[in-house]
Amino acid sequence: MTNQPSIDVTAFIDRQRVSRFQAAIIVLCFLIVAIDGFDTAAIGFIAPVIRTHWQLAPSQLGSVFGAGLAGLMAGALLFGPFGDRIGRKRLLLWCVSGFGIASVASAFSPSLSWLIALRFLTGLGLGGAMPNAITLTSEYCPASRRSFLVTTMFCGFTIGSALGGFVAAALIEEFGWRSVLLAGGVAPLVLVPVLVWRLPESVRYLVTQGGARDRIAATLARIAPEPMLATATFATFATPNGAASGSPVARLFRPDLLRGTLLLWLAFFMSLLVIYLLSSWLPTLLRGTGASLRTAALVTAMFQVGGTLGAIVLGWLMDRFNPHYVLALSYAAAGVFVAAIGSLAASPWLAALAVFAAGFCVSGSQVGANALSAAFYPTDCRATGVSWANGIGRMGSVVGSLAGGAMLTMGLTLSALFFVVGVPAVIAGLSMAVLGWHRAKRASSMQAAGLAGP
Structure with a gap:
């Protein structure tokens, strides 16, 4: 094949209007960070009930909060590099599944020690999911609207936080504090199959990793089905010498x-x-x-x-x-x-x-x-x-x-x-x-x- 057009995928995305395909990505990432916000806020609402249930001192209750924050920090530091190595989608699936399972397990904690350990594991998944949701959204947004679309997506966190208060208030009275953690775990596990089905891998990541040309072309065609995609080769903005080393x-x-x-x-x-x-x-x-x-x-x-x-x-x-x-x-x-x-x-x-x-x-x-x-x-x-x-x-x-x-x-x-x-x-x-x-x-x-x- 000769004279194949070369398409810079970053420039291609930047010159298009936001498609329904891109809007769906933003919505899915919105749901991921909304569940994150729900979990972060819900633990604050159930804390007084947990304290009464186990007769905890304030310092012991603080350990529950601290475990979640420590998990969030560790998850962000540990899992970020994996998003650049194995892909944004794969890491998001692992993290969302992980914090869903950990949250469900925490609902059945037999003691404070178990709850602290499982809150740390929940935080690990949450800490890895949020930055990769931001990254994936950013890489599918045109530059002219990127900041607005990414910040709008991230509003899922504050909306999820507010929802956490309402849901906790309704569930605690009827079903007890464990039901709130159960709801916070079931929601991401229900979302995972939808992510597998509808969430794409970052097309920029695929190009930098030498991904299959047909897969890249098919993904870009869902944004704008231009005829040249069928025969084009793909690239992204040049990176400095040695940028991909280490x-x-x-x-x-x-x-x-x-x-x-x-x-x-x-x-x-x-x-x-x-x-x-x-x-x-x-x-x-x-x-x-x-x-x-x-x-x-x-x-x-x-x-x-x-x-x-x-x-x-x-x-x-x-x-x-x-x-x-x-x-x-x-x-x-x-x-x-x-x-x-x-x-x-x-x-x-x-x-x-x-x-x-x-x-x-x-x-x-x-x-x-x-x-x-x-x-x-x-x-x-x-x-x-x-x-x-x-x-x-x-x-x-x-x-x-x-x-x-x-x-x-x-x-x-x-x-x-x-x-x-x-x-x-x-x-x-x-x-x-x-x-x-x-x-x-x-x-x-x-x-x-x-x-x-x-």
């Missing part, structure tokens, strides 16, 4: 990626520190002002509501303006709104507005940062890059969960406490601004040298 983790530290990797890690660590500190301690802090349990719960819920709306709005803005500076400004604003909560806590309505705005900026920015990290890394280490950024961020979530209690024991005033909590958000914004400046400078230098760059 482990996927080592590739994150290539000279062209090192600075960006460290700045993304700093942003993720600081961002998730703030998010988990507020999620864990805000109800307790509000109760300390004399607010009722109901008022504290409603005000805290505005954080997730703001985060969902923020993810969609910021994703839309990131597709129209420099995404680094959009996130930098949003994180900086989050620092201001978080600091304001302390001064407004005595007024529930004003506190709710400040919490909503803080969620809009910091949670919305964290979702946007996931989309940005997926766009930053090349195909050969994208799943690893997104997973490790999330894994480092999970370390921040552990620090945030512990820091709230530490600051309370220090006797800080509410205003001083929330001011301190706002500082990491500003640091995250600065890291995004520096990353944007660095990438713009590097792109300008490469353009002047007549080279193509990421």
Whole structure:
């Protein structure tokens, strides 16, 4: 065969409208992260019942939370590289099946020790699934709408979290706390056959791995059935010399990626520190002002509501303006709104507005940062890059969960406490601004040298 057209699959996807095939991928990944959100939130709702059931001390109950967070961190760090080695779809199937089985098993835990161990295993699967869902979605979205579509997909997490509260409230009263874990395990196991049937492998991954030409052509034809696909050869954006050598983790530290990797890690660590500190301690802090349990719960819920709306709005803005500076400004604003909560806590309505705005900026920015990290890394280490950024961020979530209690024991005033909590958000914004400046400078230098760059 002579004169075969060569198609760059990345450019092919970028110039197409979003097809029903791509929309189905986004929906399936939305369901994966929604189940993740459900599980993350549900354990908080059943914790008081577990404490009563087994007569647990607060420190023992904390071990249940800590096991899940440790599993999420380990899953992100361990399973990310496998997504770049064996494919996004295969790893997603393993992770979704794994956390489904572990959650079902945890529903039958005979003791606290068993529950802690199974919560860790559940976290492992959840930690590996989320970054690969982000990666797969990103690789099927056209560049002009990628940030908006990825952040919209990731809203499944906050929606799943909200659903976890409603389902837990309904099931615990009728069937007990074990039924919530059972529901959280059955849902992913029911989803697995659908993923096997309808979820494709990343076409960019197939090209980099030398996948079968007919399989690549058939996948692209489901996006846009162009006649040339039948005889074309396929490629993707060129990667730097040596990019595919070494482990996927080592590739994150290539000279062209090192600075960006460290700045993304700093942003993720600081961002998730703030998010988990507020999620864990805000109800307790509000109760300390004399607010009722109901008022504290409603005000805290505005954080997730703001985060969902923020993810969609910021994703839309990131597709129209420099995404680094959009996130930098949003994180900086989050620092201001978080600091304001302390001064407004005595007024529930004003506190709710400040919490909503803080969620809009910091949670919305964290979702946007996931989309940005997926766009930053090349195909050969994208799943690893997104997973490790999330894994480092999970370390921040552990620090945030512990820091709230530490600051309370220090006797800080509410205003001083929330001011301190706002500082990491500003640091995250600065890291995004520096990353944007660095990438713009590097792109300008490469353009002047007549080279193509990421």
